[in-house]
Amino acid sequence: MAAACALTAAVTVLPLVLGGDSGDGARPAGQQVAQASPAKAGTCKDPEASLSPSSADGPTIDRIKKAGHLVVGVDQNSYRWGYRDPANGRLDGFDIALVRAIAKNILGSKDKVIYRAIPTNQRVEALQEGKVDMVVRTMTINCERVKQVAFSTAYFQAGQQVLAPKGSTITGYNATLKGKKVCTATGSTAYDALRATSYGAVFADTPSRQRTVPNQLDCLVELQLGLVDAVVTDNALAAGQAAQDPAVDLKGEPFTTEYYGVATKLGNDDLVRRINQVLVDYRKGGGNSPWMQAYRKWLSADLKGIDGPPAPKYR
Template structure:
């Protein structure tokens, strides 16, 4: 298979922008976390706090620092990646992060990007390594008990990615006996745990130090590498990410249809309500024109047919 243009796995919590080596000290304000939703009351996890352009203790801390520190991906083509031609960071998530920095700090470049592996997104927020995560992060009932989300900024669904000549036809019985890769801590892995159709999606270990689960990986792009190396037969991931990977490697293709409806949101630490409200304010303006321009420039070729962003949903309080 053709090599992907970004095969390097993201380095845990390394600064991506030049001169961004300073560790985060946190906002420095004690804020009581918002009460998490109970399992039996979680119906629309994508509901968020009403938008506000006002400040608060955590926004004040970001302004005092002079930089917004954002957890991103550096390997997801079209979403968050380093352009090999220019060495600049590009992608739909990168542009949204810059829009948030523009609103809070007055400059789109007043941002430090940090590479966060898929399975470290929640810890990175809770240990205050980053202010926000803008990294194709799906809002769901389990996660809203761990972090606080903005309103949704993109609708996606889980789908199968496999070699074009594969007998796999989608998320169905054609997966039986096939090795299916997913990233740890993702909704894709959760879906396989609930219904695998007989697929092998987690390696069995014998307890030796050399054991490696090659089908459950820290970063989603690692699954494409496994596919290219013949170590996996298929990948389960968001169709938005899969479309970018298919654009990188013409030997793979999306199979079947999406089998879930999910939404990406901007995440922050529980209790940082001022950050959530401010990001929602940015998203209200972003949806009016910038969202469509970014979609047409970055995503439409690989993920066509999307008419616009999802409408925001708010809590009634």
């Protein structure tokens, strides 16, 4: 538990304050491209399909350049993805590396970023209220969210999976969860999955036994304290939690296929296209691409066998 608590205590990222007016903190690899046709009105067949890439400026990009910095919603507690390293005080991880690449492209410097820590269930609201320019926080692209925010092309493939102590009788996302207390983050796709099919797990909706939390790292702490029997989250996040605590591991196989995207406010098309251009360049180079370099540095020890990013889809 000490490692998990240390990560939380070391963070000094600016907190996000929601509500009221938007203020002035932010403005209101060589793989074949998979082409996608526009979905008909009222349907959502391919939520990962995004706008075509472009290096052109536009009103959103102009506002960011005038401000002189990006304001980005990130996680501060996800080991390997977005966390403050207690050894050097540096915010780092796979998502943070991508933020720096975007800032370098738009502003000419990877350091012109204001980071705002955002709980899982406040990512959409932060964008809609103009508190951040974008969210880079292991955010899954899905049909419900594309109605609320705009996404880049996918930059990582993940899936929901169960994390539990190594000696647990829980074997995965199945009937072995019956009667078990399961922790997940409010507003996450794991929470939605449990609501749809809980297998008898206790995870929410019982006031005296509430097991949903604002951030996934809180689930690891609850698991370590014996307050819950398992965690359901993205396997990418769970692998980082298992790296923090060798007494737990991933159970079974991922039971969904999900893709992370950079989220922006609806209507900020020039910013979406610019991010997609950054991702085009980020994927280039095969095994020496910036994407693969970030993967090897941050994720390969815990998520083995990944040979490249997901292919982009455009509409």
